[in-house]
Amino acid sequence: MxxxxxxxxxxxxxxxxxxxxxEFVFAAMHLDHGHIGGMTQGxxxxxxxxxxxxxxxxxRAAAFQEKFPQVQIASSEEQxxxxxxxQLVAAAxxxxxxxxxxxxxxxxxxxxxxxKTPLLTREQLAAAKEATERTGKKYAVYYSERxxxxxxxxxxxxxxxxxxxxxxxxxxxxxxxxxDPSTRPDWFFERARYGGxxxxxxxxxxEQMLTFTGSxxxxxxxxxxxxxxxPDHPELDDYGDAHIALSSGATGFVRVxxxxxxxxxxxxxxxxxxxxxxxxxxxxxxxxxxxxNGGGQVLLVDDRGEHRINATGEVGYPFFGDLILDVLxxxxxxxxxxHAFKAVELAIAAQEQARELTGRQG
Amino acid sequence: MxxxxxxxxxxxxxxxxxxxxxEFVFAAMHLDHGHIGGMTQGxxxxxxxxxxxxxxxxxRAAAFQEKFPQVQIASSEEQxxxxxxxQLVAAAxxxxxxxxxxxxxxxxxxxxxxxKTPLLTREQLAAAKEATERTGKKYAVYYSERxxxxxxxxxxxxxxxxxxxxxxxxxxxxxxxxxDPSTRPDWFFERARYGGxxxxxxxxxxEQMLTFTGSxxxxxxxxxxxxxxxPDHPELDDYGDAHIALSSGATGFVRVxxxxxxxxxxxxxxxxxxxxxxxxxxxxxxxxxxxxNGGGQVLLVDDRGEHRINATGEVGYPFFGDLILDVLxxxxxxxxxxHAFKAVELAIAAQEQARELTGRQG
Numbered sequence: 001m002x003x004x005x006x007x008x009x010x011x012x013x014x015x016x017x018x019x020x021x022x023e024f025v026f027a028a029m030h031l032d033h034g035h036i037g038g039m040t041q042g043x044x045x046x047x048x049x050x051x052x053x054x055x056x057x058x059x060r061a062a063a064f065q066e067k068f069p070q071v072q073i074a075s076s077e078e079q080x081x082x083x084x085x086x087q088l089v090a091a092a093x094x095x096x097x098x099x100x101x102x103x104x105x106x107x108x109x110x111x112x113x114x115x116k117t118p119l120l121t122r123e124q125l126a127a128a129k130e131a132t133e134r135t136g137k138k139y140a141v142y143y144s145e146r147x148x149x150x151x152x153x154x155x156x157x158x159x160x161x162x163x164x165x166x167x168x169x170x171x172x173x174x175x176x177x178x179x180d181p182s183t184r185p186d187w188f189f190e191r192a193r194y195g196g197x198x199x200x201x202x203x204x205x206x207e208q209m210l211t212f213t214g215s216x217x218x219x220x221x222x223x224x225x226x227x228x229x230x231p232d233h234p235e236l237d238d239y240g241d242a243h244i245a246l247s248s249g250a251t252g253f254v255r256v257x258x259x260x261x262x263x264x265x266x267x268x269x270x271x272x273x274x275x276x277x278x279x280x281x282x283x284x285x286x287x288x289x290x291x292x293n294g295g296g297q298v299l300l301v302d303d304r305g306e307h308r309i310n311a312t313g314e315v316g317y318p319f320f321g322d323l324i325l326d327v328l329x330x331x332x333x334x335x336x337x338x339h340a341f342k343a344v345e346l347a348i349a350a351q352e353q354a355r356e357l358t359g360r361q362g
Numbered sequence: 363m364x365x366x367x368x369x370x371x372x373x374x375x376x377x378x379x380x381x382x383x384x385e386f387v388f389a390a391m392h393l394d395h396g397h398i399g400g401m402t403q404g405x406x407x408x409x410x411x412x413x414x415x416x417x418x419x420x421x422r423a424a425a426f427q428e429k430f431p432q433v434q435i436a437s438s439e440e441q442x443x444x445x446x447x448x449q450l451v452a453a454a455x456x457x458x459x460x461x462x463x464x465x466x467x468x469x470x471x472x473x474x475x476x477x478k479t480p481l482l483t484r485e486q487l488a489a490a491k492e493a494t495e496r497t498g499k500k501y502a503v504y505y506s507e508r509x510x511x512x513x514x515x516x517x518x519x520x521x522x523x524x525x526x527x528x529x530x531x532x533x534x535x536x537x538x539x540x541x542d543p544s545t546r547p548d549w550f551f552e553r554a555r556y557g558g559x560x561x562x563x564x565x566x567x568x569e570q571m572l573t574f575t576g577s578x579x580x581x582x583x584x585x586x587x588x589x590x591x592x593p594d595h596p597e598l599d600d601y602g603d604a605h606i607a608l609s610s611g612a613t614g615f616v617r618v619x620x621x622x623x624x625x626x627x628x629x630x631x632x633x634x635x636x637x638x639x640x641x642x643x644x645x646x647x648x649x650x651x652x653x654x655n656g657g658g659q660v661l662l663v664d665d666r667g668e669h670r671i672n673a674t675g676e677v678g679y680p681f682f683g684d685l686i687l688d689v690l691x692x693x694x695x696x697x698x699x700x701h702a703f704k705a706v707e708l709a710i711a712a713q714e715q716a717r718e719l720t721g722r723q724g
Binding site: 166168169171173175221222224226228229239241243245249250251253255257259261262263264269275276277278279289290299301302304306307308355357358 | 530535537583584588591603605625626635651661664665666667717720
């Protein structure tokens with residue numbers, strides 16, 4: 001056993017701001033999901049300047065301004081979209097509204113950065129793709145469970161260095177805590193607005209499977225959904241899983257659910273297992289259950305031993321600086337458009353063909 | 363966080379021998395897989411008397427006798443089968459030979475206890491079933507990854523007590539070390555004799571999924587196999603997985619492979635994750651990787667907290683005493699015949715319909 005971190009296992013240097021103040025100006029709007037905070041912070045830490053916030057509910061915009069005091073509150077979406085300084089609009093709208101909003105943003109000549117899931121249906125996907133082609137703008141996605149989790153960032157670096165050989169399988173568990181349902185907005189429980197568990201929180205995992213296997217495409221072999229514990233909310237999937245075959249030759253499996261027990265010290269015991277021909281990696285992203293190790297645990301086993309690396313504070317989040325430079329230079333280093341869309345296409349396919357486990361009327 | 367073991371989490375009392383010496387007499391034969399040692403020890407620890415050993419290779423029988431000195435070496439299978447004292451024959455033959463042997467044993471009026479996988483094909487399954495019905499004898503199976511692993515035994519006790527509510531999903535990882543291929547017998551690499559990875563080592567996991575969900579039946583939704591690292595042995599599957607829907611309404615997923623890295627301190631980092639409506643259990647069966655905790659780790663998270671229980675030396679293996687009593691009393695407390703056959707039926711179905719991931723000629 002070894003818990004040392006040899007040079008081969010060390011993270012790449014921490015990312016630094018990529019622009020000077022004012023060189024990259026963005027706005028935040030439609031704050032329906034709390035992820036907007038992480039999206040904004042990530043861009044600010046990479047050097048971005050958040051000029052505007054807009055939300056139809058003024059109290060939400062005000063709360064955002066308290067967190068990010070440099071921001072101005074806009075009186076309308078149009079005010080933001082009409083500002084020529086704004087290069088990108090970050091948003092975390094209700095999932096069913098994300099594609100129409102993105103198309104408006106791109107048609108206004110700005111890049112779009114949306115919370116996952118980026119959209120909900122094949123029709124929205126086709127429209128969003130068409131709009132990116134027509135406008136030349138970006139429809140970037142905050143797949144936070146990889147790009148904003150240091151353990152996952154480090155896993156990507158290790159795989160790229162060949163630390164586990166060729167990746168054969170990626171397996172992800174994404175349990176979430178539902179908490180008090182009365183504190184959730186209505187859209188959380190309405191299938192037409194949240195999209196189903198595989199489309200919504202599952203999309204994170206399809207993105208990770210594509211990334212960690214280096215695949216451009218995949219096929220859903222089977223999937224299932226169910227409502228095992230929320231009879232008062234019959235349109236909620238509180239369970240989902242999917243088995244996929246990736247174009248690299250690897251397979252993937254994801255399980256997502258809303259059954260994090262109250263006794264867990266965080267919102268979910270997210271795990272990722274990546275099996276390679278020459279080793280494997282386990283990520284304990286948010287907690288190392290029953291220990292005080294904290295999250296960010298990367299366990300790597302290879303021919304030389306068992307290695308534990310705590311990625312917390314060691315890796316950072318290069319996605320955000322890469323995204324800013326992609327906007328400025330019209331490159332695709334943070335994530336390609338095709339990849340961002342393919343992940344949600346798989347999520348939609350898995351949701352569409354999912355077996356209903358509980359005999360519920362969907 | 364809590365690592366204490368309240369009464370609700372404590373194991374049931376350790377099993378004790380269920381018979382006096384000579385009350386239950388068995389024999390061991392066909393020692394092709396090392397599991398025969400564990401099978402024999404388990405029965406002896408439960409009070410059984412091992413009278414005979416037989417193997418076509420005399421040196422293997424002699425090595426067995428060194429380990430179990432009370433045993434006599436038989437000169438033929440017939441000598442064992444003709445001994446009226448022998449109530450059960452334990453065997454770990456080459457997988458393709460297990461069903462024909464079992465039928466000979468049962469036709470000789472004795473119960474059969476075979477290493478997993480118990481058989482390889484639908485034809486063998488039909489013949490074995492017919493023989494159990496015709497003879498009234500048992501075709502018991504050593505699904506060791508549950509019945510001979512204390513963490514798994516304790517998990518079963520916890521589930522039975524309702525510790526995690528209704529089980530929604532069971533997910534198993536069964537990585538194995540292939541070691542030096544030149545030390546493996548020919549049959550290990552021949553599909554017709556070992557049966558494919560899902561039929562062989564996968565069968566453990568189908569058995570666990572049936573048990574932990576309390577299901578009598580299941581359907582294979584999708585499965586895949588591949589040979590990613592052993593081109594010299596084209597009939598070997600070194601990877602397999604399967605996604606199943608169980609009759610309880612739960613789902614299951616299994617991944618098995620021969621890619622344990624040399625740096626792991628044991629043969630495989632076997633894990634089981636059991637998700638329930640009121641909590642979840644993780645089993646780290648053989649190692650708690652990067653730690654010195656040892657195997658046998660049961661992690662239970664419920665509404666009250668995060669609990670770690672080390673099952674090693676605390677639970678024992680009640681299967682063996684139950685099996686002896688089942689033989690004596692013609693009961694089915696250790697495992698029903700239907701369950702033992704259903705697990706391998708699922709394994710065969712998964713193998714049959716598996717997608718070939720690597721374009722290999724199967």
